[in-house]
Amino acid sequence: MRMRWQNTELNDEITALDFHPARDNVLLAGGDDGLVSIFDTQIVEEEDSLLQAVNHGPIHKAGFLGVSDLYALSSDQNLALHSLTLEDTDAIEPSPNQLGDLRPLIPCEYVIDIFRTGPDHVVACGSHSKSRVDLVKLHRGSQLDLNERIVLENAHSEEVVRSIVADEVVGCIYDELALIADRLQNGVIFTAGEDGRIAAFRPVDPQPVSSPLTAASKSKKGAPVDARYKPY
Structure with missing residues (x-):
């Protein structure tokens, strides 16, 4: 060959x-x-x-x-x-x-991966002591916007998460704040950890007033958007 x-x-x-x-x-x-x-x-x-x-x-x-x-x-x-x-290889970059270091910035304990979902690129960061994964969008030319993130709760207990992927069939997991609830309604995120399990996360079911997605859509400009997913 x-x-x-x-x-x-x-x-x-x-x-x-x-x-x-x-x-x-x-x-x-x-x-x-x-x-x-x-x-x-x-x-x-x-x-x-x-x-x-x-x-x-x-x-x-x-x-x-x-x-x-x-x-x-x-x-x-x-x-x-x-x-x-x-x-142009002679061009000035x-x-x-x-x-x-993203660990004190997010904050987190380790970085899992950077992956594409729809038009966005997202950095996934894990905290095994808190059993959670934080997802934050990346933008060339700007710092991380930590006010807009997605949180995966109860991610593989206290084991390290090794892999993550978003279901592209349902579209991107991020969008403009006004559309976040609609786009996340059917989204699924898959993770694999050192516990030997593959987990699937979907948005927390909307609840009047108390739902993180509902609260996010009504939050004032500049307030953190902390959309939470739950495993199933």
């Missing part, structure tokens, strides 16, 4: 791979050497196939953030958002968003 493309410039263990959402020849790779490298797999020459490199620190998670940006999460939970410079 003939290999279509190969590259030996990665000098350490590879911990993240991702293909560009709109250009299937563009591959992102991150590893323990601290680099996130962007390659054009249609270019055979190794030295010419490297389109961009970002130095961040030992990579825990990395991937594309839409068609024009990327994210890099280090093993010490530091997150940065960078712009892609695929069209815009300053990245250095969000820093």
Whole structure:
């Protein structure tokens, strides 16, 4: 079997791979050497196939953030958002968003993953001592909006959550605040933990006055939006 493309410039263990959402020849790779490298797999020459490199620190998670940006999460939970410079390798890259260690910021105990749901990208953070997962939207060019988050309660007891995904069939889990209750009504989020279980979460059933979703839709501007999901 003939290999279509190969590259030996990665000098350490590879911990993240991702293909560009709109250009299937563009591959992102991150590893323990601290680099996130962007390659054009249609270019055979190794030295010419490297389109961009970002130095961040030992990579825990990395991937594309839409068609024009990327994210890099280090093993010490530091997150940065960078712009892609695929069209012109000599272009000056815009300053990245250095969000820093997310653990005291969220707050949380570890970062699970960054995933796409609908048009949004969300960072999922776990707190095993509190049995909860916090989901916060990411935006290139701005800090995290901690006033708008989704909380998964009773997530795998005190075990670490290793994987998370949103059901794309029902659409995005986030939307404008005025539409949050409607869009979340049938949404499902799946998690997998070290307890050996796969859990499915859905929004708390609406209750008059006391429902978090009802309260969120009536909250004043600037007040926290803390939509809660329950397992089933």
